[in-house]
Amino acid sequence: MKDQADDNVTGTIELSGALLHLKWVPGDVVTERDAKTLMKKARELSAGRTLPLLVEMTGLAWIDQGALKAFAGPWPVTRAAVVGTSPVDQTLAGFYTGRHKPVHPTRFFTSMDEAMAWLAEDTPEP
Numbered sequence: 001m002k003d004q005a006d007d008n009v010t011g012t013i014e015l016s017g018a019l020l021h022l023k024w025v026p027g028d029v030v031t032e033r034d035a036k037t038l039m040k041k042a043r044e045l046s047a048g049r050t051l052p053l054l055v056e057m058t059g060l061a062w063i064d065q066g067a068l069k070a071f072a073g074p075w076p077v078t079r080a081a082v083v084g085t086s087p088v089d090q091t092l093a094g095f096y097t098g099r100h101k102p103v104h105p106t107r108f109f110t111s112m113d114e115a116m117a118w119l120a121e122d123t124p125e126p
Contacts, residue, residue: 010034015045019052019119020077026059032066039075046076052119053080053104057089063096072100079105081115 010030013022020042024030042053080102082093093108109115 009037011038013038013041013045015051016054019054020045021054021056023056024058024060027061028059029061030063030067032064032070035067035070039070043076048076050076050078053077054115054119055080055082057082057084057092059086060084060089060092063092068096068100072096072102074103077104079119080107081119082106082108083110083112083115084108085110 010028011022011024011034013020015021022038022042082089082096084090084093090108090110093106096102097106097108107115107118109118
């Protein structure tokens with residue numbers, strides 16, 4: 001779900017039912033500009049609602065400090081489930097939550113099913 005302005009943005013975000021779904025592919029490097037563009041798109045997709053966020057970060061190569069700081073700020077998210085599979089994914093997620101203190105509850109999962117169950121606890125009716 002990209003438009004022309006998003007062609008040079010690392011990552012995609014889309015509305016999937018009643019949640020936002022942010023996804024990167026292995027090897028991606030995320031910058032502050034990417035973060036701000038994805039957050040702007042999230043605001044457009046949420047249309048004034050606050051929604052849970054599913055983040056797939058498996059194999060992410062790097063995320064810069066500006067992006068981490070931006071993602072920790074306010075955006076239309078009630079809670080965020082970050083899914084990864086490697087110790088590096090878990091380390092990045094732990095650093096993000098420990099250092100940047102996101103304004104919304106954020107948890108790391110290695111299981112997509114567990115992440116979705118946690119998000120469902122807070123998912124509004126469509």
